[in-house]
Amino acid sequence: MTSTDTTIAAGAPGEVARLGRSTQQRATVLRALVGSEDFVSAQVLHARLIDEGARVGLSTVYRTLTALAEAGLADTVRDPEGERLFRHRPGPHHRHYLRCRTCGRSVAVDSHLVETWAERTATANDFTEVAHTVELTGICADCTTTSPRP
């Protein structure tokens, strides 16, 4: 099941409960993810944490991020190279993002239209339990004017 999935239900109460025991490592990873404005890979997040002096294993980062995604607390996306990227999901519903291919920045976009289109398309084809993934990429204004790289 893809990450940015309509079928994920993120109940308001007890969200964290699904993550099992609360450990320092999990708190650290979650905090880092929340603090990250944009999509990050497990590897990058791990490197960042190590840099900051935190002692967390890469496996733990992977396990925690996967758990968060399964719990509906994070959106995930596959970058073209197949790497999995994670981003904290603030609201109860999943979001779609527009990401800059040059600097990596991303902004959440209104996807009303896509949501309903997905529903309708599925219904029209006799499909049930629709899920969808949408990835939008482009070059942001900053990167259009200036040269590449942040």
Place this chain on the structure above:
Amino acid sequence: MTSTDTTIAAGAPGEVARLGRSTQQRATVLRALVGSEDFVSAQVLHARLIDEGARVGLSTVYRTLTALAEAGLADTVRDPEGERLFRHRPGPHHRHYLRCRTCGRSVAVDSHLVETWAERTATANDFTEVAHTVELTGICADCTTTSPRP
């Protein structure tokens, strides 16, 4: 750059020319891809060819499929596990598909709405060179009535 990408230009004439020399292996792979109704991974396609008695290396299948995708002759998609799936693209423009999570069948869907939505969203956010990937999955009618598996 993701496969199902609006920015890919598939010129009508000389499409095949971009693939370099015409060899038996390439012909075989292309034929297999065209013959395949749905998305297939390089590995599955390779296995299928070997089964049929064709003598093609896995690397060649990868190289050929990648070339086809770059030439705009195939759409590609990442499945949730990160595997790359390929599908022959009949028309000059990229398509979007609705895939059944149970039996794997997929149907091309009309994505007018999404295309324009992508354009507009990007423009509204001062992004240029928009590209997008859309993946729709669900359970098809056949799989809803009968139990799993084709």
Place this chain on the structure above:
DNA sequence: GTTTTTGCAAAGCTTTTGCAATCCG
């Protein structure tokens, strides 16, 4: 005192690459 979680290293996967042999034109 159990039971879960961690972290390391090793394994698993898909995909890519190096390079000699081979094929196409």
Place this chain on the structure above:
DNA sequence: CGGATTGCAAAAGCTTTGCAAAAAC
């Protein structure tokens, strides 16, 4: 011929897993 292509095996990533030590409750 001469350069493009193939195929094998090895390498490269990213991610997962096995298992003993550590932490949580």
